[in-house]
Structures are given as structure tokens and as C-alpha cells.
Amino acid sequence: MKQLTIALAKGRLMDETIELFKNKGIPIDYDEKSRRLIFESSDKTFRFLIVRAQDVATYVEGNGADLGVAGIDVLIENKKDVFELMDLGIGKCSVVVAGKSPNYPDTPTQLKVATKFVNITDEFFAKKGMAIEIIKLYGSIELAGVIGLADCIVDIVSTGQTLKENGLHIIEKIMDSSAFLISNRVSYYTKNKEITNLLELLK
Numbered sequence: 001m002k003q004l005t006i007a008l009a010k011g012r013l014m015d016e017t018i019e020l021f022k023n024k025g026i027p028i029d030y031d032e033k034s035r036r037l038i039f040e041s042s043d044k045t046f047r048f049l050i051v052r053a054q055d056v057a058t059y060v061e062g063n064g065a066d067l068g069v070a071g072i073d074v075l076i077e078n079k080k081d082v083f084e085l086m087d088l089g090i091g092k093c094s095v096v097v098a099g100k101s102p103n104y105p106d107t108p109t110q111l112k113v114a115t116k117f118v119n120i121t122d123e124f125f126a127k128k129g130m131a132i133e134i135i136k137l138y139g140s141i142e143l144a145g146v147i148g149l150a151d152c153i154v155d156i157v158s159t160g161q162t163l164k165e166n167g168l169h170i171i172e173k174i175m176d177s178s179a180f181l182i183s184n185r186v187s188y189y190t191k192n193k194e195i196t197n198l199l200e201l202l203k
């Protein structure tokens with residue numbers, strides 16, 4: 001059997017991924033205190049790479065990993081040439097437009113929208129025929145809506161707690177998201193037996 005290299009997102013997806021893999025009998029021994037960026041399963045069947053969520057598909061597309069676990073929101077935002085093999089049903093959330101009121105505010109100028117999902121936002125408002133100005137941020141997106149840096153925001157909602165605690169409301173949902181197992185196109189053929197086995201386990 002060939003070893004499979006799997007890129008995993010550090011941060012919030014990591015815990016759910018490890019729990020899922022362990023529940024399916026895949027031995028991951030990840031020590032979150034360790035600074036090691038590569039580790040192997042105890043039976044050496046898998047090698048795991050610890051990368052940022054935004055970088056998972058880049059590793060998979062560029063032959064750095066055979067497989068990866070990445071949110072469909074991030075995959076759509078970054079458009080990589082990879083196969084989406086399976087919805088893992090973890091990392092569930094929605095990408096929404098939110099603001100201080102549940103309706104779009106009236107503005108004399110273009111609507112200012114703060115987000116880290118620049119492409120998803122661009123496409124969504126273009127389809128609505130609304131011209132907008134995007135303010136690219138890298139985190140704490142809600143703050144831009146609260147402070148008035150932007151008229152509204154496009155960000156992820158899961159429990160809704162962050163919006164609630166910051167006095168913001170959903171205006172419109174753009175899409176639902178969850179994490180997918182993705183594959184390098186070549187690995188899918190050269191390691192098909194191993195990948196098929198993993199898919200069976202994860203079912």
C-alpha cells in the first residue's frame with residue numbers, strides 16, 4: 001500500500017477532522033502543543049501536513065499533498081484545480097451578508113462590504129446587479145459592520161453568537177458550507193486503491 005499525504009487545516013476544522021478520522025478508525029495521534037508540521041499515523045498509512053485552512057487546496061493542487069480537508073466556502077473562493085471527493089459533514093456554517101439591520105442600508109454611494117471572501121462577494125452582488133465596494137479584511141469581520149468601516153459584511157455564521165453579541169443581523173444567506181475531502185488529480189489515479197479505501201472508511 002502507498003502512503004497517503006493529507007493536508008489538514010489547523011484551527012477550528014482540526015478538532016472536528018481528528019474526531020471524525022478517529023471515529024472511523026483512522027489512527028491520528030496529533031499533539032496540538034507540538035510545533036511539528038508533519039506527522040504520521042501510527043501504522044504509517046497516512047502522513048498529515050498541518051497547514052492554514054486557506055492553503056489546504058494549494059498544497060493539494062501543487063502535488064504537496066494527495067488529499068486535503070477544506071471548507072467548500074474556501075474552495076469556491078480560491079478556485080483550485082482539485083477533485084472534491086466527499087462532503088465530510090463537518091465545519092458546517094453559512095456565508096451570509098449581515099449588517100446593523102436585517103435590510104440593506106440606504107447609502108448615497110456604493111454599498112461598502114467588508115469581507116475576507118472577496119470573490120464570493122463580488123460574484124454574489126454582481127448577480128444581483130448591485131455595484132459595491134469591497135473592503136478586504138482578514139478576520140474579526142463583524143467589527144467592520146459595528147464600527148461603520150463598512151455598510152455591511154459578508155462572513156461566516158455558525159451558531160449566530162458572534163453576530164448576536166455584536167448587534168448584527170443576517171440580511172441574506174449566500175451559501176451553506178461544510179468541509180470536503182479533496183484530492184490531487186494525479187493522485188486520484190496513481191493512488192486510487194488507497195483513496196478508495198479511505199473513502200470507504202469515511203462513509
Ligand SMILES: Nc1ncnc2c1ncn2[C@@H]1O[C@H](COP(=O)(O)OP(=O)(O)OP(=O)(O)O)[C@@H](O)[C@H]1O
Nearest residue numbers: 011012013052053071073074091092093156158177
Ligand atoms: N464558526 C464556524 N463554525 C463552523 N465552521 C467554520 C466557522 N468559522 C469558519 N468555519 C469553517 O472553517 C474553515 C476555516 O475557516 P477560516 O479560514 O476562517 O479558519 P480559521 O480557523 O480562522 O483559520 P485562519 O486563521 O488560518 O484563516 C472554513 O472552511 C470555514 O467554513
Ligand SMILES: O=P(O)(O)OC[C@H]1O[C@H](OP(=O)(O)OP(=O)(O)O)[C@H](O)[C@@H]1O
Nearest residue numbers: 139140141155156157158159160161162
Ligand atoms: O456564528 P458563530 O458560531 O459565532 O461563528 C461565526 C464566527 O466564526 C468565524 O470566526 P473565527 O473564529 O474563525 O474568527 P475570524 O474570522 O475573526 O478569524 C466567523 O468569521 C465568525 O466570526
